[in-house]
Amino acid sequence: MESNAREDTASFGDLALRPELLAALSSLGYEEPTPIQREAIPPLLQGKDLLGQAATGTGKTAAFALPVLQTLSEERLGKDPAALVLVPTRELAVQVSQAFHRYGRDLGVTVLPIYGGAPIGRQLQALDRGVDVVIATPGRALDHIGRGTLRLGGVRTVVLDEADEMLDMGFAEDIEAILDETADERQTVLFSATMPSRVDGIVRRHLREPVKIQMGRAESTDGGKTPLVRQSAYVVARAHKPATLGRVLDVEAPTSAIVFCRTREEVDQLTETMNGRGYRAEALHGGMSQEQRDRVMGRLRAGTADLLIATDVAARGLDVEQLTHVINYNVPSAPEAYVHRIGRVGRAGREGVALTLAEPREHRMLKAIERVTKQPITVEKVPTVADLRARRLELTRAALQESLLTDDLDRFRVVVETLTDEFDIMDVALAAVKLAHESSGIVADDEEIPDVADVGGRKRPERRTGGPAGRRRASGDDVARLFLGIGRNAGIRPQDLVGAIAGESSLTGRDIGAIEIADRFSLVEIPESAVDEVIQALRHSTIKGKKPTVRRERITPTSGPRKKTPTGKRK
Secondary structure (H helix, E strand, C coil): CCCCCCCCCCCCCHCCHHHHHHHHHHHHHCCCCHHHHHHCCCCCCCCCEEEECCCCCCCHHHHHHHHHHHHCCCCCCCCCCCEEEEEHHHHHHHHHHHHHHHHCCCCCCCEECCCCCCCCCHHHHHHHHHEEEEEEEEHHHHHHHHCCCCCCCCCCCCCCCHHHHHHHCCHHHHHHHHHHHCCCCCCCEECCCCHHHHHHHHHHHHHCEEEEECCCCCEEECCCCCEEEEEEECCHHHHHHHHHHHHHHHHHCCCEEEEEECHHHHHHHHHHHHHHHHCCCEEEEECCHHHHHHHHHHHHCCCCCEEEEEEEHCCCCCCCCCCEEEECCCCCCCHHHHHHHCCCCCCCCCCCCEEEEEEEEHHHHHHHHHHCCCCCCEEEECCCCCHHHHHHHHHHHHHHHHHHHHHCCCHHHHHHHHHHCCCCHHHHHHHHHHHHHCCCCCCCCCCCCCCCCHHHHHCCCCCCCCCCCCCCCCCCEEEEEECCCHHHHHCCCCHHHHHHHHCCCCCCCCHCCCCEEECEEEEEEEEEHHHHHHHHHHHHEEECEEEEEEEEEECCCCCCCCCCCCCCCCC
16 A cells, blocks of 8 residues: 655644644754655554654654654543554654654653663652553563563554664564564564565565555755755775865865764774864774763764764664764675665755765775666765865855854954055965865865875785675675584574674664584674674673673694685574
8 A cells, every 4th residue: 555645734733633742843953754754653653653764854843743642542541551652762762752752742652762771670660650662672562571671461552663784783683572462463564675586475474455655765846856965985005095085074074064984993093083184073882881982972963063073873774963074994795784864864954965985895886786776876085185275265265254244353453554565465365265174173184195006106906705695794704703602502593693793783673694503502703804893892792691702713833714605594
């Protein structure tokens, strides 16, 4: 069942929402529903299941939160929740919970976020008192179900938000187990930025004749098909990537930007480098406590930081309103990850910019992303020193023009008049411009970044991959195997290992290759470049309540380096 556009819905009042919700939306400054809200709210209010394909920033949280709040009965019977929202990360759980609180503040609705890393005692107390809406990550929800503290028999609406991300993190069986605890006649709502076959499987099993909504990227206001996200890439040798990033940022001059890196170590190193260049950069990765992460996000939203350098896992679910640029420090390992990243910019009619730094061997991965997104990624020349100097002069000129138009300059007149007794007025102006230009605080950069054709006298050859398109992922990388001293006897399943690695490191489910589980140990294939990070992360975490031995698999003298498996299938 396809949804038709509701162009006649000009305001939230046209959606027949409760007065308390309309008052909350008005106080928040929301004047009219976004396209996905116009499409989704009416069928959800009618109790229909819904399948929505929408990226971050389209307004999907309100699209499902408002109908849930609308349909909560005024006289709740019992203490068990009436609605459950499943999300991939704790950051998104907090964000969705805050949205429910803002919209339902006048309804007396109790909302509880449930996620790992938070004191479980508080969650137990809140569940015991009774809640209306639970927003949870799948792992912690299943934990409470096992304890008997989260009872889902009374749930009337289940929302799966960012379903593709949850599946990438290995939560497929957890989601199935959670849905089995709910009533068959529930309303089921699923939102996902992409629709791989695994998401389609959940739709077929658990949604009944759903209304289907697909929200593409916002288009330009002139009616053309050019997306509001300008997508470009720079092909550059690995050794010159930090300098290239600084050069690109200097030329682009973003208001606020996120730079995505693959590993925690890369995040920390790059943050230090960019702070040395004069940027107010903040790091965000899985090795930080929730309190540290909250402080970082507070500084970014308050404008005291202008550059966030993060891993994919740490940045999942983040929604930064003033974001203008998304920068991929490496080519994303899968097109779906690229879609999620660029969905954070180009919102609400504003132009956004998505930039990617690609090594020569990653050039073909850009083509794969273009095929999936059906949008061109323009390969640009790295800005030269001359380009940078011209851009800085343009910024100085713009700053001076703004000052001439808006500032009260009379108190400086005496300085100019005194100097013009001795010097030509043009020379006085030139000296003033020079001082203004040099006080910009940007570190001088006079080193040319060589074109890839000049590296070693020729272009680097691309290395061939052994597996089919879509499997792992860092094109041409070797694969290592990890030994974990826990196996079938401890009830370990492949998704337990995928969830632990994806949840504690910068890898996603797509980065993890073949898995072998024996009675007392398991072997997991991961990218060679991530071995140290994953070992360190797993040594500080538990799997099924146990802290197993984790090390690189010992390779016999006759064994050479492992390459990617031909099929990439997990055993």
